[in-house]
Amino acid sequence: MKEFIFPRFSREIEEELKEAGITHLLSAGKVKVNNVIALGKGKTGVVALTPDLKVIKIRRTDSPKSSMEMECKYQRSAYPVSPKVFLCGKNFILMELADGRELSKKPFPEDLKLALISARELEKLKVQHKELSRPWKNVIVNENKAFILDYDSATFKPEPKNVTKILSSIPELRELGIKYSKGEIDFEKLLDLIYLYL
Numbered sequence: 168m169k170e171f172i173f174p175r176f177s178r179e180i181e182e183e184l185k186e187a188g189i190t191h192l193l194s195a196g197k198v199k200v201n202n203v204i205a206l207g208k209g210k211t212g213v214v215a216l217t218p219d220l221k222v223i224k225i226r227r228t229d230s231p232k233s234s235m236e237m238e239c240k241y242q243r244s245a246y247p248v249s250p251k252v253f254l255c256g257k258n259f260i261l262m263e264l265a266d267g268r269e270l271s272k273k274p275f276p277e278d279l280k281l282a283l284i285s286a287r288e289l290e291k292l293k294v295q296h297k298e299l300s301r302p303w304k305n306v307i308v309n310e311n312k313a314f315i316l317d318y319d320s321a322t323f324k325p326e327p328k329n330v331t332k333i334l335s336s337i338p339e340l341r342e343l344g345i346k347y348s349k350g351e352i353d354f355e356k357l358l359d360l361i362y363l364y365l
């Protein structure tokens with residue numbers, strides 16, 4: 168487990184994880200961290216698989232955020248669009264595995280449709296996700312649903328704009344995004360029209 172504490176080792180983080188019962192992690196995924204393999208690595212965390220196939224995001228020791236407690240709060244508020252949170256600490260979030268693949272930069276219409284539905288659900292929960300202008304980093308899709316990950320810079324807003332953020336990230340859909348944000352087409356119409364544009 169020590170190897171996943173990155174880029175510097177931290178006794179404090181190791182102790183917190185041990186107290187939460189996390190002593191071993193699987194070396195699996197696509198990102199090399201120290202001498203092990205992780206599911207993911209971003210600017211705030213290292214993400215790894217536990218032996219019982221849950222996911223743990225461990226705070227990077229060089230993260231701009233000194234605690235993950237706010238991220239945990241927003242992620243809980245975003246469920247079931249977000250992976251379910253099981254347990255949080257200052258330095259970790261233990262959560263459900265988002266089973267699927269990352270949204271492609273040129274997504275299939277079916278995948279994009281699921282991503283937009285999840286983005287719309289987040290809006291109903293009043294959560295504004297701050298990193299959907301690069302959705303391929305933070306959306307994982309399978310046959311049934313799209314998970315939206317990474318709430319480290321999320322906020323509550325009366326009228327969040329997650330759908331338009333995703334649309335503006337795809338050049339073919341920018342025009343459609345403008346029509347949608349002006350209210351010229353509704354959400355259902357938008358879902359029908361993406362098949363014509365992609």
Ligand SMILES: Nc1ncnc2c1ncn2[C@@H]1O[C@H](COP(=O)(O)OP(=O)(O)O)[C@@H](O)[C@H]1O
Pocket residue numbers: 206207208209210211212213214222224250262263264265266304305307316317318319
């Ligand atoms: N619950 C999860 N299930 C599967 N993969 C995940 C999960 N959470 C994160 N990941 C993977 O780890 C990567 C980094 O996680 P993220 O929360 O975006 O970290 P950061 O805040 O450091 O950017 C994601 O892009 C994704 O590939």
Ligand SMILES: [Mg+2]
Pocket residue numbers: 209210304305317
């Ligand atoms: Mg990220």
